[in-house]
Amino acid sequence: MKSTIPDTGVPITPPAGNGGDRQENRHEASLHGEILLRLRDYVVEGNIPEGARVPERRLCEMLGISRTPLREALKVLAAEGLIELLPNRGARVRQLSQRDLEELFDVMAGLESLAGRLACEAITDAEITAIEQLHYEMYGHYLHRDMHGYFQTNQRIHESIVAAARNETLKIAYANFAGRIRRVRYSANFARKRQRWAEAMREHESILDALRRRAGSELSDILFQHLRNKRTAAIEHLTEPQEDAPASA
Amino acid sequence: MKSTIPDTGVPITPPAGNGGDRQENRHEASLHGEILLRLRDYVVEGNIPEGARVPERRLCEMLGISRTPLREALKVLAAEGLIELLPNRGARVRQLSQRDLEELFDVMAGLESLAGRLACEAITDAEITAIEQLHYEMYGHYLHRDMHGYFQTNQRIHESIVAAARNETLKIAYANFAGRIRRVRYSANFARKRQRWAEAMREHESILDALRRRAGSELSDILFQHLRNKRTAAIEHLTEPQEDAPASA
DNA sequence: AGGACAAAGAATGAATGCAAAATAGCCAAC
DNA sequence: GTTGGCTATTTTGCATTCATTCTTTGTCCT
Structure with missing residues (x-):
């Protein structure tokens, strides 16, 4: 023991x-x-x-x-x-067992996927512009290899999409599940692989593209897949930790 | 007051x-x-x-x-x-305000949509057969105009899809939201319009079709739209009640 | 007569007390 | 030396009690 x-x-x-x-x-x-x-x-x-x-x-x-x-x-x-x-x-x-984490990520993926679909129905041009702004900001962090800033901005983008869905119930549920996962994220910040990082940037561009076109069902797919990939990266990272740097505290 | x-x-x-x-x-x-x-x-x-x-x-x-x-x-x-x-x-x-209900229905739609997507990844032929069985049973209720049986079987179908998703977290969340809505369903059983009924049957057939082909993303779309239509019918019913029969104990 | 104020009653919010269960500590026996 | 059982202490679960807030009702004033 x-x-x-x-x-x-x-x-x-x-x-x-x-x-x-x-x-x-x-x-x-x-x-x-x-x-x-x-x-x-x-x-x-x-x-x-x-x-x-x-x-x-x-x-x-x-x-x-x-x-x-x-x-x-x-x-x-x-x-x-x-x-x-x-x-x-x-x-x-x-x-949280690995299975629990997988399940949580999938549910989060489902909720974000839903958020994207709903957002396409009601999002304003101004909101899209704001998200674009965040996207460029995030791109900057990406170029400067600023992991922390990247994650922060990334999170804000996803929250913006959820907010654009105009569904308080969804927002609360999303926050709840996010909290459960964050519990883990604090102990091990994952998804730090270079390859995955570039991939994520590309996915984010598709997200923006679909959002601009208000292509709800398409955005739904992209978001789900995006989170699915995040999930894979996270699980892999947890299985064999210490990939990049500890950087704790 | x-x-x-x-x-x-x-x-x-x-x-x-x-x-x-x-x-x-x-x-x-x-x-x-x-x-x-x-x-x-x-x-x-x-x-x-x-x-x-x-x-x-x-x-x-x-x-x-x-x-x-x-x-x-x-x-x-x-x-x-x-x-x-x-x-x-x-x-x-x-x-629950009308808006609350709309939000709840949309979240349910998102969860079922997710369930369908996940189910396509793992569902067995046996499970599909079981759902087909339920589908035919439900079709029987439809032909006999057996509203109660129809709803019961309908619910079992949707629960089967959620179960096939192999995600306990999702299942629990789904049950939670379903409970909130059921609270309302007890006081006013809605979605009793004939037209909507036939439409729902057709949608269910598309669902089965997509499920057989394991077309996750497609099934996701169909399920979302299916629930969306349910939502519309429900809200309409609540707005102008007494459409079919009171039938309250 | 109508409304406002005040006091009594009731209900909620939090703290304390008490019994049952679990943990640990200890001694004895193998 | 280790294991088993017994007791003491801790901790949880629930009931009860106390304080605060809300509600109601009665009375007084306009």
């Missing part, structure tokens, strides 16, 4: 009240809602080791609250799939 | 422990998990009027438990989008 995380395993570093509303309706008011937001970010950011046992009591001390609202928040996070609640044995950060 | 549901408004009829596991991981063990399953079914089946205020205390009596596990279950249901929690003002069954 590797270790059942020592008592000092979980650093006592409160996530410090987040600034903006993430996805939930309007939970900010009540204490359990506040806790929910903070704990979600805390988990998503990878502050708790995978599968680590986290005593409620410790979390209570960390957050300065009693167990009741904390337990309520935990139940919600479990429903969201971020953690799992073993009966009588507390909460653990959910371990 | 119609009424703030009188004290006797919510019938004291416990949903009586459900038989099978619906979607949650394995919450059946703990009390709050049991409560969660029962309450979810209870709400989905439409036992509580839309927007009705449901005092926790009444639910506690009905379920024979204290407020703590009930409140935990309510938080989860709120996260799932079935109910909403107004701060300091209790839980209400979520009212």
Whole structure:
């Protein structure tokens, strides 16, 4: 047995009240809602080791609250799939198997594919221009081999497409699944292969092209395939890590 | 104001422990998990009027438990989008606006579209045969004008496609959204127009055809359009109700 | 008579308390 | 030296209790 995380395993570093509303309706008011937001970010950011046992009591001390609202928040996070609640044995950060990741990527692919299709129905020229702008910005990052900037801009592009779909329900679901994956992305930033990178740029150009033509069904296909390729790269990277550079912390 | 549901408004009829596991991981063990399953079914089946205020205390009596596990279950249901929690003002069954319904239908369409695409990658001949079987069965219901049987079989077909996608994550998400919509379907069974019915049958034949050919991207398009048409019919029906017959218990 | 204010009652939100289960710690036996 | 069982401590699950907020009702003033 590797270790059942020592008592000092979980650093006592409160996530410090987040600034903006993430996805939930309007939970900010009540204490359990506040806790929910903070704990979600805390988990998503990878502050708790995978599968680590986290005593409620410790979390209570960390957050300065009693167990009741904390337990309520935990139940919600479990429903969201971020953690799992073993009966009588507390909460653990959910371990995503490779299969889980594949499934998640596919669902994300489906949602983005849908977003693209819907976006074509309602997107304005201005929005397309904005995405083009982001695209060029991203291209710049690509040329400068600025991985971080690239990923950031890439994410903004995909979020813009989702936003253009004009579907709040979709947006929330998308954010939820994205959070589950980000949990992993924090520990291992993947998809850093050069070859894949160039490929992704080309795919992004097709995306823009289809978007300009409002070719919904076509864009749907491209987006799905794009995410599928991302998935493959990610899984490969996780299977045999350390491909480019650690660059953690 | 119609009424703030009188004290006797919510019938004291416990949903009586459900038989099978619906979607949650394995919450059946703990009390709050049991409560969660029962309450979810209870709400989905439409036992509580839309927007009705449901005092926790009444639910506690009905379920024979204290407020703590009930409140935990309510938080989860709120996260799932079935109910909403107004701060300091209790839980209400979520009212779905027309826009909400449109959004939900589109997301369902996206998920089924994805399911079809994935199914083409892995579905076996046996599974296709089984779906064909269901299709013929449904055609029988169609010929006999058996609305209930038709819908039941129709649902099984769509579930079979989702199952064939071999993606548990997708399946769970699908079940979640289906539950939100079913909540509405119980109060108003829609899509009963003759014309639409025949159209749906034709679409189902295209679905089968694409599935046989494992034409993923094509099936994806057909399924999306199929659900889109369903959506239109549903919204129309809700806008001008009483089209066919009330048929409410 | 109608509306506004105030106080009582009720309901929600959070904390504490208590019982049951699980973990670990320890001693004895093999 | 290791393994098995027993006890003590910790931790979870749920109930109960306390504080705050909302709702309602009654009264007073215009």
